[in-house]
Amino acid sequence: MAGNIPNAVMAFLIPLPSILFYLSFLGQFRDRSLVTAAGDDNSLSPLWIWCYQHPLLLANALFFLNVNLSFWIIGLLQSSHWMIDPYWTVIPLLLVHYYGSHPLAEYNLLRSSLVRFLTLIWSIRLSHNYFRREEWQWGAREDWRFTDMRRQYGKNWWWVSFFAIYLSQQVFLMGICMPFYIVHSKNKDFNIWDVVAALTCLAGIVIAYYADTQLHTFVSRNNELKKLGQPMVPCLEKGLWRYSRHPNYFGEQLWWWGLFIFAWNLGSGWSFIGALINSMCLAYVTRLVEKRMLEKDYRADAYRQYQKTTSVWIPCFKTTNSAGKDKKI
Structure with a gap:
């Protein structure tokens, strides 16, 4: 401080x-x-x-x-x-x-x-x-x-x-x-494509906000459990995180692709390169984050199961039921 x-x-x-x-x-x-x-x-x-x-x-x-x-x-x-x-x-x-x-x-x-x-x-x-x-x-x-x-x-x-x-x-x-x-x-x-672009950007902002808020609540609760000497919850599988392993990254990508729609509507389709590179960088960051998640012994097995059942970015329903007991907060 x-x-x-x-x-x-x-x-x-x-x-x-x-x-x-x-x-x-x-x-x-x-x-x-x-x-x-x-x-x-x-x-x-x-x-x-x-x-x-x-x-x-x-x-x-x-x-x-x-x-x-x-x-x-x-x-x-x-x-x-x-x-x-x-x-x-x-x-x-x-x-x-x-x-x-x-x-x-x-x-x-x-x-x-x-x-x-x-x-x-x-x-x-x-x-x-x-x-x-x-x-x-x-x-x-x-x-x-x-x-x-x-x-x-x-x-x-x-x-x-x-x-x-x-x-x-x-x-x-x-x-x-x-x-x-x-x-x-x-x-x-101004035309309808500007409306589409604006709604895409706004959807990205809202999704990223709720995903980050849910993650913050999860991390804060786990920190409290750690201080109390109680077992921490291995995976966040509630809210948006039930349908995507990285909904915050998905929201952030929507924001930048929405900006691209503004530019495309003005005849600059080549500007998709910026949004594409952002998505590629987030793909790399996703790999780094998930590698760190698997390095923690208390969550490694649960997170591997989470990877098998839950989409990486785009929210969708789980492919199979999680094995064993679900540990959620």
């Missing part, structure tokens, strides 16, 4: 350089009548002209400098790369507003407002789940996957971490958030 307040203050202050720089850039374009001639306006510095002409490159430059380098240095100083996790829930929200406010932005107001609102709800849900899991602390621990990699790479981890955690996540995040750019680069009438 001692580092909680300093970490919180640092987390709030660290994006300020990018935010202040971008606000200064926008200040050069208050008069939108100047926008169309920005490339020929000698009163603007070459830096502002470049920022105007290259919105995607600017977003990547700010990400590289203010996230990759800054977070990496802080992670090295603290021996914990915790900060990227809470910001994973915030960066998409910052990006959707960045693309929507850039002087070159062109969009349907209803579609843009809907996407911004849904992204806000998604960000609040994921942030709430993160801090609830971390018992409302800032920087209490880093992702267990980073800790495993730290042990794996040993003395080389200090430089490997820059590529494994930060540069790779820049490529990943900028890729899956490409629909935000597409939504704010094409002005097409």
Whole structure:
């Protein structure tokens, strides 16, 4: 708890350089009548002209400098790369507003407002789940996957971490958030496919929220049982977890595929690559999580049976009845 307040203050202050720089850039374009001639306006510095002409490159430059380098240095100083996790829930929200406010932005107001609102709800849900899991602390621990990699790479981890955690996540995040750019680069009438996309995104948010809440309740109860010296429940097989081994991942995928539908509706079907890579990454994470589950002796047998009877992602009815007694809470 001692580092909680300093970490919180640092987390709030660290994006300020990018935010202040971008606000200064926008200040050069208050008069939108100047926008169309920005490339020929000698009163603007070459830096502002470049920022105007290259919105995607600017977003990547700010990400590289203010996230990759800054977070990496802080992670090295603290021996914990915790900060990227809470910001994973915030960066998409910052990006959707960045693309929507850039002087070159062109969009349907209803579609843009809907996407911004849904992204806000998604960000609040994921942030709430993160801090609830971390018992409302800032920087209490880093992702267990980073800790495993730290042990794996040993003395080389200090430089490997820059590529494994930060540069790779820049490529990943900028890729899956490409629909935000597409939504704010094409002005097409709002139609039924926007409704389908919005409902898909909303369904993903709701499913992920309830799945994570049920998981949090399960973990909290098991922690209480452990403190009391009582046997812990090996598997969560109630609620959404009765029909899917990872309903939270399923909900998260619905969210990103819903964003893809927005982009596809605007003629950018190629943007499916971002959602597909996200699904592939979640498939890898699923393997890691299930491997950890099977490493616990008290739940290994029960979880193997759970694997045999329950879908990995897409919720559906169990294929067979569980052997032996079901242990549920």
